[in-house]
Amino acid sequence: MTIGVLLVREEVLPLMHDGVASRLAPLLSKIMLGEEWDGGTASDLPIQVRAWDGSVIGPPGAPAFVIRHRRALRRLLWKPGEMGLVRAYVAGELDIEGDVFAALDAVQRVMRSGDEQIRLSSDDKREIVRTAVMLGAVGPEPKPPPEEFPPGRRGDRSSGPLTESAAFFARMLGTEMAHSGGLWDEAIDLDDAQRTALESVTERLSLFQGARVLDLNAGWGALACHLAARHGCRVVALTRTPEQAAYIKERAAGLGDRIQVLGWDLDEAGRGPYDAIVGLTEIEPLDRDAARLYELLAPGGRLVLQQPVRRPGPHRVRRTFTTSYMFPEDGELLPLGELIGTLENAGLEVRGVAALREHHARTLRAWAANLERHWAECVELAGIGRARVWLLYLAASALATESGRIGVHEIRAIRRDRDGRAGTTLVEGRSVPGRVAP
Secondary structure (H helix, E strand, C coil): CHHHHHHHHHHHHHHCCCCHHHHHHHHHHHHCCCCCCCCCCHHHCCCEEECCCCCEECCCCCCEEEECCHHHHHHHHHCCCHHHHHHHHHCCCEEEECCHHHHHHHCHHHCCCCCCCCCCCHHHHHHHHHHHHHHCCCCCCCCCCCCCCCCCCCCCCCCCHHHCCHHHHHHHHCCCCCCCCCCCCCCCCHHHHHHHHHHHHHHHCCCCCCCEEEECCCCCCHHHHHHHHHHCCEEEEECCCHHHHHHHHHHCHHHCCCEEEECCCHHHHCCCCEEEEEEECCCCCCCCCHHHHHHHEEEEEEEEEEEEEECCCCCCCCCCHHHHHCCCCCCCCCEHHHHHHHHHHCCCEEEEEEECHHHHHHHHHHHHHHHHHCHHHHHHHHCHHHHHHHHHHHHHHHHHHHHCCEEEEEEEEECCCCCCCCCCHHHCCCCCCCCECC
């Protein structure tokens, strides 16, 4: 009996000894969990908190948030919820130990971009000030970390995580360097899932030798090179960054003139016509002009888009982690019905819709695993702050996709020919998960 008691005390007592952590519990419950501290025991908390003095509160095995500096607390006081937590983590003042997915899932109420922000009552604020004074954490609002975009920035791709080097993305995305979701039904690993997805998209484009294809978001050239090398297509690849363009040109060196690499502006695609247009993306919206896509497609031409969508209903636009650190220039996510309506209004006939949410979530988790596996190299290539941004983004996006707060759909459409016919080849051949028959 004595040995048993000693074992219990050794396991539990270090997590509850008096110190900064125990004083932080009521405050952090409000500004990190979005709920009131009910004065219960430490085992009632869904997270473990370790403060800068070494004190710990929370149950053994719970996701651990390590507050390394008082400045992290100041950030959370000035910006309760998502932005305060993100800034402290990116700046290295707060760490996550263990499973980052479990940690973010535990604080999911404050990590929901676009949802209602945490509101503090007058009593909350007075109690927070008293606690902050006691802990020596009062002071002016800290400056955001340098990785955060300044307010109002739009359209500038000269900095930010999308401009990381090809070497960084090779370690995160895998050998295929595909930036869109894989198909995981029978895949043995990420590369296999990506190859399956690229071939699946190719089949639904109904391509032929010499077909002219416009890739709206070529990324690092995975699909463009697949179409040119394996199917003999002539591809015009639009890229977001100069480094992406240079990488694709090098990758396509043995393909002759079958790949033309251009900038991001849709006007660079010329007047067309294209036999097929494809746009693969991940969680950021592609935000392309549907009327312009109609003009570029040849009669009978196919369009395949993979787009993230949000739930229908009111949507409050505000500054979030994603718009502050990842995609400031892109549009807001649209509901699926509105996106389909936009294509239909432009004259394109939607012929099929496939739900890819689970596949994309699994791909995001695979990328996060790659990033953590190559963490030291990725930090050396991009810097610790940007590596943290990417890990946080991948984990938060995967959780949002798994929960259904963000959906990912493939939309297949056609520009009817001059006689109004759409043909049948768009919906023949390989099916994809969740396909809705036309």
